[in-house]
Amino acid sequence: MIDYIVPLILLTASLLALKKGEDGYHLLLEGAEDGLKLLLTIVPSLIVLLTAVHMLRASGAFGLLENWAAPVFQFFGIPKETAMLVLIRPISGSAALAVGSEIMSTYGVDSTIGRTAAIMLGSTETTFYTISVYFGAANIRKTRYVVPAALFADFTGFFVASLTARLF
Amino acid sequence: MLMTWIWCGLVLCAIGAAMYNGTGAALSAAVATGAQAGVQLAISMAGAICLWSGVGRLLEKIGATGWLSRLLRPVLHRIFPSTKENPALAGHLSGNICANLLGLGNAATPMGIRAARELAKSDTANDELCRLIVLNTASIQLIPANVAAVRAALGCQTPFDILPAVWVTSLCSAGLGLCAAWALGRVWKRD
Numbered sequence: 001m002i003d004y005i006v007p008l009i010l011l012t013a014s015l016l017a018l019k020k021g022e023d024g025y026h027l028l029l030e031g032a033e034d035g036l037k038l039l040l041t042i043v044p045s046l047i048v049l050l051t052a053v054h055m056l057r058a059s060g061a062f063g064l065l066e067n068w069a070a071p072v073f074q075f076f077g078i079p080k081e082t083a084m085l086v087l088i089r090p091i092s093g094s095a096a097l098a099v100g101s102e103i104m105s106t107y108g109v110d111s112t113i114g115r116t117a118a119i120m121l122g123s124t125e126t127t128f129y130t131i132s133v134y135f136g137a138a139n140i141r142k143t144r145y146v147v148p149a150a151l152f153a154d155f156t157g158f159f160v161a162s163l164t165a166r167l168f
Numbered sequence: 169m170l171m172t173w174i175w176c177g178l179v180l181c182a183i184g185a186a187m188y189n190g191t192g193a194a195l196s197a198a199v200a201t202g203a204q205a206g207v208q209l210a211i212s213m214a215g216a217i218c219l220w221s222g223v224g225r226l227l228e229k230i231g232a233t234g235w236l237s238r239l240l241r242p243v244l245h246r247i248f249p250s251t252k253e254n255p256a257l258a259g260h261l262s263g264n265i266c267a268n269l270l271g272l273g274n275a276a277t278p279m280g281i282r283a284a285r286e287l288a289k290s291d292t293a294n295d296e297l298c299r300l301i302v303l304n305t306a307s308i309q310l311i312p313a314n315v316a317a318v319r320a321a322l323g324c325q326t327p328f329d330i331l332p333a334v335w336v337t338s339l340c341s342a343g344l345g346l347c348a349a350w351a352l353g354r355v356w357k358r359d
Contacts (some may be wrong), residue, residue, distance in 0.1 A: 002332065006311070009311070022229050031224055034221050035217045035219070039213070049175075049178075049206070050203065054201055055199060058195050058197065091170075098206070105322050109319050110325075115333070122309065122316075123309075123341060124306070131301055134301055137281040140291055140293050141292075142292040143293050145298065145352035146298045150305040152344065153302055153342065157337055160337040164333035
């Protein structure tokens with residue numbers, strides 16, 4: 001069943017566009033062109049940040065961090081190998097993508113650790129960036145409880161991701 | 169500037185750990201392999217990202233955000249009571265949430281900012297504004313296309329098999345985040 005969700009979305013969207021008299025094929029091409037532009041903005045940061053991530057892995061810094069984080073992470077059942085991802089996810093989206101992809105390739109995309117990293121990436125956001133964009137635009141200076149509440153949501157995401165990676 | 173600090177911190181940690189562990193040779197080799205891995209990943213992700221942003225454009229044009237917002241209206245009224253008196257705010261808010269659901273990041277942020285400006289009454293964040301931020305930081309996405317693209321790029325045969333797990337996880341983090349915001353809003357009255 002799950003195998004058909006994505007192909008069916010493709011078909012349904014195209015058929016509905018046809019029904020509405022929209023030029024679906026042309027829209028796909030337009031979107032793909034936007035995708036290329038988006039990619040062009042991601043690639044430079046991916047190259048620079050993956051360099052840092054590979055340096056951290058090769059130097060053994062990840063190993064040190066994992067050992068420090070292990071007691072807390074084990075208590076919550078979160079794989080300690082995702083420690084760096086958990087730390088960087090709320091701060092920088094591109095760094096999280098670099099760290100996450102490195103974890104997936106090191107431990108295997110289909111391993112529990114790799115799946116946990118993928119689910120974490122897919123179900124959390126760059127919290128501090130989002131807060132600064134929205135509060136900056138709305139001229140808010142006193143943020144009250146928004147940071148603890150948003151970080152609690154992130155933590156819930158990391159915790160549940162570790163569970164669902166094993167269950168589904 | 170933030171990224172400069174992060175970058176310096178990461179490189180400093182790598183060099184420090186290499187000195188501590190005696191892994192200098194591996195460290196200098198990693199400088200080259202890391203940059204190469206960045207290009208490889210980007211190229212293998214390119215196809216999926218372009219295709220999905222095409223599908224995103226299709227969904228936008230056929231009015232998928234409209235149907236979703238009709239479905240979500242009852243929930244929206246509960247989380248943001250002031251949408252009952254302010255239809256323009258309701259429009260911006262549901263537009264923001266639905267664009268997020270469909271993974272249309274470029275469309276979601278401007279609508280979210282309009283909603284935030286409408287909600288902001290002073291320079292202090294009110295409860296509804298905090299809930300909007302929590303919903304946006306919890307990232308509820310129906311199709312996490314970028315992550316699926318990374319997985320496919322790394323050789324995964326079934327890149328979308330994480331969908332149910334991502335849905336459950338997003339729902340839990342958004343739901344519990346909103347609960348935390350609600351509970352904190354009752355005790356955290358000032359600043």
